[in-house]
Amino acid sequence: MPFLHIDEVRVHYRVHGQGESLVLLHGLGSSGADWAFQVGLLGAHFRLIVPDLRGSGMSDSPRGRYSIAQFANDTWTLLDQLDIETTHLMGFSLGGAVAMEMALQRPHAVTRLMTINTLPSYRLDSWRKRMELVSQVALVRGLGMRRVAAIAAKRLFREPHQEPMRRRVVEVVGSAPRRPYLKTVKALAEWCALDRMGGIRSELLMLAGEHDYTPLAEKRDYAERFGAQFAVVGGSRHGTPFDSSAACNAVALAFFRGEPLPDADTLVMDAPDRDPIAAPAGFMS
Numbered sequence: 001m002p003f004l005h006i007d008e009v010r011v012h013y014r015v016h017g018q019g020e021s022l023v024l025l026h027g028l029g030s031s032g033a034d035w036a037f038q039v040g041l042l043g044a045h046f047r048l049i050v051p052d053l054r055g056s057g058m059s060d061s062p063r064g065r066y067s068i069a070q071f072a073n074d075t076w077t078l079l080d081q082l083d084i085e086t087t088h089l090m091g092f093s094l095g096g097a098v099a100m101e102m103a104l105q106r107p108h109a110v111t112r113l114m115t116i117n118t119l120p121s122y123r124l125d126s127w128r129k130r131m132e133l134v135s136q137v138a139l140v141r142g143l144g145m146r147r148v149a150a151i152a153a154k155r156l157f158r159e160p161h162q163e164p165m166r167r168r169v170v171e172v173v174g175s176a177p178r179r180p181y182l183k184t185v186k187a188l189a190e191w192c193a194l195d196r197m198g199g200i201r202s203e204l205l206m207l208a209g210e211h212d213y214t215p216l217a218e219k220r221d222y223a224e225r226f227g228a229q230f231a232v233v234g235g236s237r238h239g240t241p242f243d244s245s246a247a248c249n250a251v252a253l254a255f256f257r258g259e260p261l262p263d264a265d266t267l268v269m270d271a272p273d274r275d276p277i278a279a280p281a282g283f284m285s
Contacts (some may be wrong), residue, residue, distance in 0.1 A: 003058075006077050012058035013051040013078060022256060022257030023075060023102075024050045025095030027174040029059025029149070029181050034092070035091075036244040041253060046088070050260065051078055053098065055180030066183045068191040070135070072101035076109075085109060086106060089202075092116040092241055094184065100193050100200070107201040112256055114205045117142055117212045117238050120123040121192040133189050146174035156239045161272040165242055197226045202230035205255050207248065209236030225268050231261055235269030244269045 005011045015031055016039050026041075032050035042048060052059040053071050075098065079087060091099035096118025096171045103110040127152050139148050153169035180233045206223045208216055210232055223230035233252055236244040248269040254261050 004078050004081055006054075006074050009054050009062050009074075010060045011051055011054060011074055011078060011191045013049060015082075016050070017046055019046045021047050021079070021084045023079070023087050023089050023099070024048060024057070024058065025075070025091035026050075026053065026091035027067050027095055028184060029056070029145075029176045031059065031172070032173070034241070037241060038252065039251055041249045042256075046256065047254065049079065049082065049084070049087070052077055053094075053184075054056045055184055061177055061180040062143045066180075066187040067100045067170075067175065068097050068187055069162045071187070072105055073204055075102060076106060083150075087113055088112045088114075090116070090252060090256075091118060092185070092208070093118055093238065094188055095189055097122065097188060097193075100197075103200045103202055104193060104196050107199055110202040112205070112258075113200065113202045114207060114252060114255055115210055115241050116207045117214075118206070119219065120197055120226070121194045121215060122190075123192040123248040125134040133185070136185065137182060140178060145176055145178055145181065146170065149174035156237055157243060158237070159243075159272070163244065167237065194256075200226070202254075205231065205251070205261075207231050207233065207240065207251055209238060209240040209244070211237045212240075213238055223240070229261065231267060232264070233267045233269060246270055246274065 003012050022042060024032065024038065025062045026032050026034050035050055039048060041254055054065055054074055088111050089099040089102055091097070094172045096115030099113055099115060100120060105111050124133060149170045152173060153166035157167060158166040204226065206221045206228050210216065216232060220230055233240050233247045241248045250262045251267065274277045
């Protein structure tokens with residue numbers, strides 16, 4: 001089981017496939033294992049590097065504050081140790097922020113960058129955002145991770161056939177240690193790249209679920225502002241790599257191979273009869 005020591009912190013990672021490097025960065029309260037639905041297809045075309053960010057998954061949870069810049073630096077250190085000089089990046093939610101920060105830290109080392117349901121800023125610049133953070137922290141402290149995970153699971157996956165996905169959220173997020181989780185939430189709330197996005201030199205694609213937490217119009221405006229491609233998955237909520245794995249995978253494969261994106265009318269949430277019941281075996285450990 002591969003680990004790398006970074007500043008005395010053990011960071012766990014997985015490597016799959018061969019070809020150009022593609023780093024997959026997971027979301028909040030989770031781990032690299034969440035990319036199980038993408039690894040089979042993308043690993044046939046790329047060398048996938050899939051880390052657990054510090055404080056998540058099987059990586060260590062050190063004392064002290066966390067930051068998005070630190071997560072990005074950890075990942076670059078991992079790539080340096082693997083002798084990878086240039087790479088593609090794909091990040092989901094929190095992972096998208098880390099991917100953007102990586103592209104800002106080393107602009108010429110990133111070829112293509114794809115974010116999924118990610119904004120270029122999570123600063124608490126409005127009363128509503130501040131209240132959301134306060135309520136989230138209060139719920140975690142008052143109810144515990146497992147009950148909060150159950151609430152989040154119902155918000156993420158509302159369809160009856162998505163019960164396996166709801167169970168998975170409770171299992172994974174519900175077992176995440178509270179303190180590292182809250183430190184990661186704070187790190188995200190302190191991060192902003194709005195005034196630095198011009199420093200990104202890679203091709204940029206922003207993929208969004210139609211019913212994600214933040215309005216489509218906001219993400220579309222950001223994409224236009226920063227010259228990014230923009231694609232929407234109809235019916236999808238925040239968990240697009242899970243509830244719409246077919247559309248997500250098709251977009252990612254086309255984008256990272258430099259091909260035209262699939263037609264917009266084909267980008268829809270997975271149908272109930274095509275929704276996976278469980279993640280493929282062999283990647284979750």
